[in-house]
Amino acid sequence: MDRHDVLAVSEVARRSGFAASALRYYEDQGLIEAHRSAGGQRRYERSVLRRLAFIRAAVNIGLSLQEIREELDTLPRSRTPNKADWQRISRHWRTRLDDRIAALERLRDGLDSCIGCGCLSLQRCAFSNPSDIAGTASPSPGAAYLPAVLR
Ligand code: FES
Numbered sequence: 004m005d006r007h008d009v010l011a012v013s014e015v016a017r018r019s020g021f022a023a024s025a026l027r028y029y030e031d032q033g034l035i036e037a038h039r040s041a042g043g044q045r046r047y048e049r050s051v052l053r054r055l056a057f058i059r060a061a062v063n064i065g066l067s068l069q070e071i072r073e074e075l076d077t078l079p080r081s082r083t084p085n086k087a088d089w090q091r092i093s094r095h096w097r098t099r100l101d102d103r104i105a106a107l108e109r110l111r112d113g114l115d116s117c118i119g120c121g122c123l124s125l126q127r128c129a130f131s132n133p134s135d136i137a138g139t140a141s142p143s144p145g146a147a148y149l150p151a152v153l154r
Pocket residue numbers: 116117118120121122123124127128129130131
């Protein structure tokens with residue numbers, strides 16, 4: 004690989020807006036890859052910038068690290084992701100955003116009935132216990148009273 008095709012961590016941090024510590028963390032989590040120079044320093048292929056742009060967008064959408072990893076695993080590692088790759092994934096994200104918006108609208112509608120009440124009852128308040136989800140076992144970690152799509 005030509006030395007002009009690789010970027011040092013400082014360059015990737017400057018161009019992506021991520022701190023060097025975040026780059027190390029994402030590498031530890033398997034979201035991005037780095038090679039080591041002869042001196043042991045991290046070197047990144049230029050395509051890492053697109054993967055980082057993807058990660059930033061996914062975080063803004065609200066995807067978990069596990070979800071981001073699963074999405075990234077569908078992308079080719081041997082080339083820079085292309086327009087078709089991004090279009091396919093963004094369609095998936097739209098569905099996820101629609102689900103989140105719908106869940107937030109349900110919470111908002113429940114809040115309307117709470118205005119002026121103030122009880123925050125875990126038994127009957129639609130906002131603190133939407134759809135009585137607190138009454139069912141929650142297999143996933145996180146806030147048990149939030150709809151799963153918002154956790
Ligand atoms: S605060 Fe009383 S029902 Fe929500």
